[in-house]
Amino acid sequence: MTDSPVAAVDPREVLAGLRGSIDNIDAALIFLLAERFKATKQVGVLKAQHGMPPSDPTREEQQIARLKRLAAEADLDPEFAEKWFNFVVAEVIRHHTAAASG
Numbered sequence: 001m002t003d004s005p006v007a008a009v010d011p012r013e014v015l016a017g018l019r020g021s022i023d024n025i026d027a028a029l030i031f032l033l034a035e036r037f038k039a040t041k042q043v044g045v046l047k048a049q050h051g052m053p054p055s056d057p058t059r060e061e062q063q064i065a066r067l068k069r070l071a072a073e074a075d076l077d078p079e080f081a082e083k084w085f086n087f088v089v090a091e092v093i094r095h096h097t098a099a100a101s102g
């Protein structure tokens with residue numbers, strides 16, 4: 001093993017490289033989530049101003065179906081995509097409910 005003519009790959013360097021990508025991806029996700037919540041907060045204000053209910057189950061169903069289809073195409077577990085969506089929407093509804101109560 002140690003006599004191999006091929007230069008040994010240092011696993012610590014491989015790990016550091018992969019973690020660099022993970023860091024970039026996590027940062028991008030935070031920025032994307034921040035933009036999403038900026039938009040949904042405006043939706044919450046609009047709904048509160050016009051007496052619309054905080055949640056829209058039909059829209060949520062459509063989004064879940066769409067996101068599960070996209071997840072499958074991207075080789076991501078569709079059930080995970082649905083869980084992620086429901087987790088985010090629960091927070092959005094919390095914001096909308098707060099906006100509706102002043």
Ligand SMILES: C=C(O[C@@H]1C=C(C(=O)O)C=C[C@H]1O)C(=O)O
Nearest residue numbers: 040043054055056059060089092
């Ligand atoms: C943002 C909205 O409000 C709620 C939140 C949703 C979301 O975060 O995707 C979708 C539907 C609604 O339950 C909306 O109605 O579009």
